[in-house]
Structure formats: C-alpha cells, structure tokens
Amino acid sequence: MITIAVANQKGGVGKTTSAINLATALAAIGHRVLLIDLDPQGNASTGLGIGRNQRALSSYEVLIGRATVAEAVIGTCVPGLEIVPATVDLSGAEIELVEFEARTHRLRHALARAGDRWDIALVDCPPSLGLLTINAMVAADSLLVPLQCEFFALEGLSQLLSTVERIRSRFNPGLAILGVALTMYDRRNRLTDQVASDVRAVLGKAVFETVIPRNVRLSEAPSHGLPALIYDHRCSGSEAYMALARELIVRLPGRGAKAA
Template sequence: MIRIAVANQKGGVGKTTTAINLATALAAIGWRVLLVDLDPQGNASTGLGVPQSQRQRSSYDVLIGESGVGDAAVATRVPRLDLVPATVDLSGAEVELVALEGRAHRLDRALTAAAGRWDICLIDCPPSLGLLTVNALVAARHLLIPLQCEFFALEGLSQLLQTVARIRSAFNPDLAILGVALTMFDRRNNLSSAVSDDVRACLGGAVFETVVPRNVRLSEAPSHGLPALIYDLRCPGSEAYVRLAKEIIGRLPQLAEAA
C-alpha cells in the first residue's frame, strides 16, 4: 500500500481540501483508496459527509491500539474511497501517546497490519508538528506539502523540512518529499505570483506544475459533505486537482504503471 502524508504545520493552506480531492481523483481511476483523518477538527471526515454518528471508531482508537484500521474504516459516498474518521478524542492523543510504547510508530504498525485491502493511503495531518504528525511521517513513504501562495506560508516551510530531516534520521529513512502543491493562488494578486516564483526558485522540480486557484466552489463543497470533484467537476478548483492527481500519478511508479 502506497502511503502519502499530506502535511503542513500552518493551518488554512488547503491541506484537507487537497487530501479529500486527491483521494477522490485516485478513487475515480479505479484505485482502492484509504484516507486517514488525523486532525482533531475532523474536517476531512465532515468534508466527505461522514457524520459523528458514523464515527464509533476513529483514528484515535487506532493510535491507542483499541481498534484496527480495517475496523475503524467507513465507506464514503465516493466509490472505492474509505475513511478512518477523526473525533475530538484526538485532541488528547498527544498526551496519551507519550506514555505508550513505540509512540511514533503506532500508525505505521496499524497500516502495516491492514496491508492488502487498499492500494493507496493518504493521511491528512493536523496543522502542527506534534506526535500526530510525527506518526504520519513515520508511517508514510511520501510527503505532499500543500503551500498557500502567501508570504507567511513560506516561513514555516523550512521548519517542516527540518522536521522531515529529523524523521528520516531517527525513524523513517525511506520518507521522500513527493512534491509541493501551490494552493489558493490568486491571479489578481501579484504576491501570489511572487511567492510561486520564490518557491520554484528554491525547490525547483519538487514543486508541481499545477497550481490550485482560489475558488469559491472548493470552499462550498465541504458544507455539502462532498469533495469538490463531485460537487462541481467543472469548476477551476476541481480541474486543477484533476491535473495535480495526474502529476502525482506520474511521480509514483506504482500508480503510473496501473493508470
């Protein structure tokens, strides 16, 4: 099972929107997709239309060892896309994990035990670099970084890259940066273009060619419990995520061979 962590310690960069819509796009090409919601806010769960009543087991239960991934996963409205939902219990998981054996490897072990049921797993991380995100980075083999096209978004990127280097050194030498996805791009704003140019100058080919624009339909879709790709496939935001999914497929040999 291919594992991709979608992470950025800065909030409001389009991380959950990216995770939901990429998971939908990959399911649409026939892949069995699992999305793990590791954010205590549970936005990925809400955005996929999974109500609290269907979250009897959650990513919290998986991390503390009270449930397996297969038992916690629920089907979504999107064919071939399953979700391990999040609940508010995750907000206390950081403290509880400290006392548990192998606290950084809890998610990795749980996903390994579920190998074979899904082709690919996307992990939606919280906007922090705490133990929840560490678990995601230890479990993943690829890191996708959504980056908002605004000045302050650049400041946190170096901190995230330093964290990745520490994770590689201490826990997961196989972790590789899949790419940086520029989000919330506003063509009317010169700053968006300037940030895009700066990021590409610093990171070169690590930055995806596709840029996700600011788009009201992307913002509306979660309130309907639907990915934007289903809510409005023809909106600019959905079309951008389809292109981004194609780029990701090209960077993952396992996906490219089967697509």
C-alpha cells in the same frame, strides 16, 4: 500500499481540501484509496459527509490499539474511497501516546496490519508538528506539502523540512518529499505570482506544475459533505485537483500505469 502524509504545520493552507479532493481524484482514476483523518477537528471526515454519530470508531482508537484500521474504516459517497474518521478524542491522544512503547510508530504498525485492501493511503495531518504528525511521517512513504501562495509561505516550510530531516535520521530513512502543491493561487494578485516564482526558484522540481486556484466551489463543497469533484466537477478547482492527481501518480514508483 503506498502511504502519503499530507502535512503543513500552518493552518488554512488547503491541506484538508487537498487530502479530500486528491483522494477522490485518485479513486476516480481507478485506485483503491484510504483516507486517514488524523486531525482532531475532523474536517476531512465532515467534508466527506461522515456525521459525528457515524464515528463510533476512529483514528484515535486505531492509534491507541482499541481498533484495527479495518474495523474503523467507513465507506464514503465516492466509489473506491474509504475513510478512517477522526473525533475530538484525538486532541488528547498526544498526551496518552507518551506512555506507549514506540509511540511514534503506532500508525505505521496499524497500517502494516491492514493488508493489501487499498492501493494508496492519504493521511490528513493536523496543523502542527506534534506526535500525530510525526506518526503520519513515520508511517508514510512520502510527504505531500500544500503551500498557500502567501508572503510567509517559505518561512513555515523550512521548519517542516527540518522536521522531515529529523524523522529521516531517527525513524524513517525512506521518507521522501513527493512534492509541494501551490494552493489558493490568484492570478489577479501580483504577490501570488511572486510567491509562486520564489517557491519554484528555491525548490525547483519538487513543486508540482499544477497549481490549485482560489475557487468558491472548493470552499462551498465541504458544507454539503461532498468533495468538490462531486459537488461541481467542472469548476476550476476540481479540474486542478484531477490534474494534480495525475501528476502525483507519475511521481510514485511503479504507479504511472494507471495515471492516464
């Protein structure tokens, strides 16, 4: 199983939207996909129609060892996509985990015991660089960074990349930057174009060719408990996430065969 952490310490960059819709797109392509909601807000769970009363077991129980991934997982409305949901209990997990041995490796060990039930796992991280996000990065093979096309985008990215270097040197030398996905792109806005050009100038091929546009249907879909790809598969946002998923698959070693 290949594990991808979807992370950015800034909120409002389209991280959860990206996690939900990439997971859906990857499942549509034919992969067996696991989405792990590691954000105490639980928006990825809500966005896939998982109600609070359905979350008897969650990523919190997985992290503290009360449940396995297989026990906590829930099916979704998307064939081939399952989720380990999140609850507000996660907000206290960072404090509780301090007392555990190998507290940075809790998710990694849990996924190692999950077997080969899934091809790809995506971890939706909280908007911070705390212990939850560190657990995701230690468990991950690679990192996907959604980056909003706004003036301060690169400023926040440098802090994230510094954290990645620390994770590599101390815990997970194999952690790779899978790519940076430009989100909330507005072709009518000159600043958006300038930011996208600046990011590409600095990061080069690390930036995916596909950009995710500002799109009303992407914003509406979570309130219906559906990924945008199911809510309106013909909208520009859905089409962009399908294109991004195909581009992403090509970057994964040994996974390009299913990308067509």
